Amino acid sequence: MCAIASLSDNLNTPSPAAEIQILNINWFQKQPHGNDEVSLTLNITADLQSLFTWNTKQLFIFVAAEYDTPKNALNQVSLWDAIIPAKEFAKFSIHTSNKYRFIDQGHNLRGKEFNLTLHWHVMPKTGKMFADKIVMSGYRLPEEYR
């Protein structure tokens, strides 16, 4: 029964939508031990209602900054996350500064171009978990610390 419930999730073809704006660079500096850190204010708008099926317990969603540096081929830093417990909360617009610190491994963030990615992980009542994302590109950090 659990297997059938889980398989029925495959019948759902979701059409999620999201948009993220950087409203403000609150501050941007080099930490005493040399890593760049930036604080952002974000506006996150999304409609994820189509991800819910009758076997969905909750959605775990998060926004990550993704970029590459001379040191690292890939950096993924989670900035904000939320748990969406039911379909009626899956269409939202939120104004927030980053919940987790945005720190680079090094000092490569000045003028850095990066993607903001909205990830979602569907946690089922039972069975297989699945995940996907929307990548939004073309964001850039300032050239100078502030």
Added chain:
Amino acid sequence: MGWIRESIESVKSMKIRESLFQIISLGMIVSSAFMIWKGLMCITGSESPVVVVLSESMEPGFQRGDILFLHMSKDPIRAGEIVVFNVKGRDIPIVHRVIEVHEHQRTDEVDILTKGDNNDVNDRMLYAQGQFWLKQQHIMGRAVGFLPYAGWATIIMTEKPIIKYVLIGLLGLLVITSKD
């Protein structure tokens, strides 16, 4: 007292062949359970293919007593995945979500930071002293599937061992007394 004598006689009258058969069928049950476990290890590539959630750090997604199925693939670890990891000096592996990934150029080395969905802070406090990041070798597998409540039996049996022995005894009795 008659029924005791009767049952003693029935035990005496059991043929050696019959009791041997029962021992073997008991052994078959044990070994097939072992084979299923080892088979799962083989398929999933993880040294513990199934784990029971013991803490509340991933609530409300995973609750105490839920069973998670793990898979260890060659795919690189990415933010958002739920991984099971070992920390030096801790016996029990931890199931938490990856919130940061830094994959080094050229070498395939990767720095991973995790956090429990229900915890306020990241897991640096849980790591070994002076350890800032998890590496690939700490990861035992990633959670791919989920079965609610099915792990309660193991939690009860580890916390109240007497129940385990009573159960094993009962099962043994059942096997010995059952006539085919």
